[in-house]
Amino acid sequence: MTENDLSKAILESAIEVHRTLGGPGLLESVYEEALAWELRQRQLDVQRQVQLPIPYKGHTLASPLRIDLIVGRLVIIECKATSKYHEVFEAQALTYLRLTGMKLGIVINFGERLVKDGFHRVVNGL
Secondary structure (H helix, E strand, O other): OOHHHHHHHHHHHHHHHHHHHOOOOOOHHHHHHHHHHHHHHOOOOEEEEEEEOOEEOOEEOOOOEEEEEEEOOOEEEEEEOOOOOOOHHHHHHHHHHHHHOOOEEEEEEOOOOOHHHHEEEEEOOO
16 A cells, blocks of 8 residues: 555544544544554554654664554554644654654644544655
Protein backbone atom coordinates (compact mmCIF):
# COMPACT_ATOMS: atom_id res chain seq x y z
CA MET A 1 0.00 0.00 0.00
CA THR A 2 1.10 3.55 -0.67
CA GLU A 3 0.96 6.43 1.79
CA ASN A 4 -2.20 7.68 0.09
CA ASP A 5 -3.88 4.25 0.32
CA LEU A 6 -3.02 4.13 4.01
CA SER A 7 -4.29 7.69 4.50
CA LYS A 8 -7.71 6.70 3.17
CA ALA A 9 -7.89 3.66 5.46
CA ILE A 10 -6.77 5.78 8.42
CA LEU A 11 -9.46 8.39 7.79
CA GLU A 12 -12.16 5.73 7.48
CA SER A 13 -10.91 4.08 10.68
CA ALA A 14 -10.79 7.38 12.57
CA ILE A 15 -14.37 8.16 11.57
CA GLU A 16 -15.47 4.71 12.76
CA VAL A 17 -13.67 5.16 16.10
CA HIS A 18 -15.15 8.63 16.63
CA ARG A 19 -18.66 7.44 15.76
CA THR A 20 -18.46 4.29 17.88
CA LEU A 21 -17.06 6.07 20.95
CA GLY A 22 -19.68 8.81 20.71
CA GLY A 23 -17.58 11.71 19.47
CA PRO A 24 -15.33 14.01 21.51
CA GLY A 25 -14.83 13.95 25.26
CA LEU A 26 -12.50 11.04 25.97
CA LEU A 27 -8.78 10.92 26.63
CA GLU A 28 -6.34 10.89 23.73
CA SER A 29 -5.07 7.45 24.79
CA VAL A 30 -8.57 5.95 24.42
CA TYR A 31 -8.88 7.14 20.82
CA GLU A 32 -5.32 6.00 20.08
CA GLU A 33 -5.95 2.48 21.36
CA ALA A 34 -9.27 2.20 19.53
CA LEU A 35 -7.71 3.49 16.31
CA ALA A 36 -4.87 0.97 16.55
CA TRP A 37 -7.44 -1.81 17.03
CA GLU A 38 -9.56 -0.59 14.11
CA LEU A 39 -6.53 -0.41 11.79
CA ARG A 40 -5.44 -3.92 12.78
CA GLN A 41 -8.93 -5.17 11.94
CA ARG A 42 -8.21 -3.90 8.42
CA GLN A 43 -5.09 -6.10 8.36
CA LEU A 44 -2.71 -3.13 8.60
CA ASP A 45 0.63 -3.24 10.39
CA VAL A 46 0.38 -0.90 13.39
CA GLN A 47 3.07 0.03 15.89
CA ARG A 48 2.00 1.94 18.99
CA GLN A 49 4.00 4.28 21.25
CA VAL A 50 7.19 3.93 19.22
CA GLN A 51 10.25 5.46 20.85
CA LEU A 52 12.28 7.67 18.56
CA PRO A 53 15.84 8.47 19.66
CA ILE A 54 16.88 12.08 19.20
CA PRO A 55 20.36 12.58 17.74
CA TYR A 56 22.19 15.71 18.79
CA LYS A 57 25.70 16.54 17.54
CA GLY A 58 26.81 12.93 17.44
CA HIS A 59 25.15 12.12 20.75
CA THR A 60 21.77 10.46 21.37
CA LEU A 61 19.69 12.35 23.91
CA ALA A 62 18.46 10.36 26.91
CA SER A 63 14.81 11.34 26.41
CA PRO A 64 13.39 9.81 23.21
CA LEU A 65 10.27 11.09 21.50
CA ARG A 66 7.18 8.87 21.45
CA ILE A 67 5.23 8.47 18.25
CA ASP A 68 1.60 7.54 18.87
CA LEU A 69 1.17 5.21 15.87
CA ILE A 70 3.10 4.13 12.80
CA VAL A 71 1.01 2.42 10.12
CA GLY A 72 2.47 0.21 7.43
CA ARG A 73 5.92 1.49 8.35
CA LEU A 74 5.07 4.49 6.14
CA VAL A 75 2.67 6.82 7.98
CA ILE A 76 3.02 8.49 11.37
CA ILE A 77 -0.18 9.28 13.27
CA GLU A 78 -0.39 11.74 16.12
CA CYS A 79 -3.66 11.53 18.05
CA LYS A 80 -5.06 14.57 19.83
CA ALA A 81 -8.25 15.11 21.82
CA THR A 82 -8.50 18.84 22.31
CA SER A 83 -11.19 21.45 21.79
CA LYS A 84 -8.58 23.92 20.48
CA TYR A 85 -6.44 22.68 17.62
CA HIS A 86 -3.04 24.31 17.27
CA GLU A 87 -0.70 24.35 14.26
CA VAL A 88 2.17 23.26 16.53
CA PHE A 89 0.71 19.73 16.28
CA GLU A 90 1.57 19.75 12.58
CA ALA A 91 5.07 21.09 13.30
CA GLN A 92 5.54 18.23 15.77
CA ALA A 93 4.47 15.68 13.14
CA LEU A 94 6.81 17.26 10.57
CA THR A 95 9.72 16.97 13.02
CA TYR A 96 8.90 13.27 13.51
CA LEU A 97 8.83 12.79 9.73
CA ARG A 98 12.21 14.47 9.31
CA LEU A 99 13.79 12.40 12.10
CA THR A 100 12.45 9.12 10.67
CA GLY A 101 12.78 9.92 6.97
CA MET A 102 9.09 9.11 6.46
CA LYS A 103 7.00 11.18 4.08
CA LEU A 104 3.46 11.32 5.50
CA GLY A 105 2.19 12.21 8.92
CA ILE A 106 -1.40 12.58 10.01
CA VAL A 107 -2.61 14.55 12.99
CA ILE A 108 -6.08 13.46 14.08
CA ASN A 109 -7.93 15.63 16.57
CA PHE A 110 -10.71 13.53 18.05
CA GLY A 111 -11.84 16.61 20.00
CA GLU A 112 -13.68 17.95 16.95
CA ARG A 113 -17.43 17.44 16.57
CA LEU A 114 -16.71 15.81 13.20
CA VAL A 115 -13.40 13.95 13.07
CA LYS A 116 -12.98 14.70 9.35
CA ASP A 117 -12.56 18.35 10.40
CA GLY A 118 -9.75 17.28 12.72
CA PHE A 119 -7.86 15.23 10.10
CA HIS A 120 -4.65 17.00 9.01
CA ARG A 121 -2.08 15.59 6.57
CA VAL A 122 1.53 16.68 6.99
CA VAL A 123 4.03 15.89 4.24
CA ASN A 124 7.79 15.69 4.10
CA GLY A 125 8.71 15.71 0.42
CA LEU A 126 5.78 13.52 -0.66
